[in-house]
Amino acid sequence: YELTQPPSVSVSPGQTASITCSGDKLGNKYVCWYQQRPGQSPGLVIYQNSKRPSGIPERFSGSNSGNTATLTISGTQTIDEADYYCQTWDSSTVFGGGTNLTVL
Amino acid sequence: EVQLVESGGGLVQPGGSLRLSCAASGFTFISYSMNWVRQAPGKGLEWISYISSSSRTIYYADSVKGRITISRDNAKNSLYLQMNSLRAEDRAVYYCVRGEGGSYGMDVWGQGTTVTVSS
Numbered sequence: 212y213e214l215t216q217p218p219s220v221s222v223s224p225g226q227t228a229s230i231t232c233s234g235d236k237l238g239n240k241y242v243c244w245y246q247q248r249p250g251q252s253p254g255l256v257i258y259q260n261s262k263r264p265s266g267i268p269e270r271f272s273g274s275n276s277g278n279t280a281t282l283t284i285s286g287t288q289t290i291d292e293a294d295y296y297c298q299t300w301d302s303s304t305v306f307g308g309g310t311n312l313t314v315l
Numbered sequence: 316e317v318q319l320v321e322s323g324g325g326l327v328q329p330g331g332s333l334r335l336s337c338a339a340s341g342f343t344f345i346s347y348s349m350n351w352v353r354q355a356p357g358k359g360l361e362w363i364s365y366i367s368s369s370s371r372t373i374y375y376a377d378s379v380k381g382r383i384t385i386s387r388d389n390a391k392n393s394l395y396l397q398m399n400s401l402r403a404e405d406r407a408v409y410y411c412v413r414g415e416g417g418s419y420g421m422d423v424w425g426q427g428t429t430v431t432v433s434s
Contacts, residue, residue, distance in 0.1 A: 243420030245360070252410060252427055253360065258420040296360050303374055304350065304362035304416035 214297055214307035221313045228284040230310045232297030235278060240299045242280040244273055247309075248293040256295075257282060289314050317341040317423055319411045324428030331401050335428055337394040337411030342423075344392040348415050351385060351396050353407040354427075361407075364396065365416060379405075401432045 215233045222228040232242060244257035255264050257273040260280065270285045284291055292314045297307040323335040335351070351364045364385040365374040373385055384397040394411055408429050414421030 241418035243418075245420075247360075252424040254424065255414075255420045255422045258422075259418045264422060294359075298360075298416070298420060300417045303376065304365065304421075306352075306360040306362060309359040 212299070212301035212305050214299060214305055216295075216297060216307040216310045218308070219311045219313065221315065222284075222287045224289060224314055225286055228287045228291070228312055228314075230282040230284075230295050230297075230312065232280040232282070232307045233278055234280075234299065234305075237278050237280055237299065238276045240275075240301065242273065242275045243298045244271075244282045245296045245298065246291075246293045247296065248290075253296065284312075287312075287314055319413065319423055319425035321409065321411045321425045321428035324409065324430045326431045326433065327401055328434050329402060329432055331432070332397070332399045333401065333430060335396040335398070335409055335411075335430075337396075337425060339392045339394065339411075339413075342413075345389040347413050349385075349387060349394045350412040350414065350416055350421060351394075352410045352412050352421070352424075353405075353430075354410070355404070355407040358407075362416065366394070398430070401430075403432050406430060406432050 245253040246256045247253040260275040261273040272283045296309045318340045320338045363376045366385045382400045386395045408427040410427045411425040412421040413423035
């Protein structure tokens with residue numbers, strides 16, 4: 212099973228960033244999202260398509276329908292500049308290739 | 316504080332072996348499934364192995380199946396990864412990660428330990 216993400220996304224500070232993750236009938240599966248800032252370990256920002264773990268700001272949201280899951284960051288801040296990975300489960304854990312979010 | 320601390324990485328020759336360890340603290344280790352996830356230099360995340368809380372269920376990625384063994388010692392709050400027949404392409408940072416990997420994802424990550432395979 213494969214998950215496809217755009218290699219890079221750019222957004223201006225304060226604007227909304229959308230990062231997509233595509234897979235066959237992905238909407239029938241649960242999707243999680245991870246943030247990895249430069250030089251750091253990844254961290255979970257969204258689970259079960261749209262739920263935020265404790266401590267994750269409300270500006271992070273997620274959706275999943277059809278063949279595409281989307282991570283949306285509203286009011287993007289410079290601290291949100293990072294790599295983002297989607298993840299699902301299909302006989303085993305699968306990660307997307309990652310999207311580098313640039314805030315400038 | 317919930318924490319995972321990996322150790323055991325280093326430089327190994329092609330064909331060699333290495334055993335990674337992960338010490339868990341700050342949570343009830345026996346209650347959680349665990350994973351190893353790796354990241355090659357400049358590349359994305361690759362899940363490589365899963366072990367259930369009781370060790371009854373174990374999964375491996377096809378890329379490493381037959382060359383690695385995951386295990387855990389709940390009495391010692393520790394997770395292990397035995398890696399054999401190492402190849403240049405196994406060079407990566409190896410993360411110890413808590414969670415099912417399913418709908419709830421993997422919610423706690425260690426800082427990683429680096430494995431380099433080179434002659």
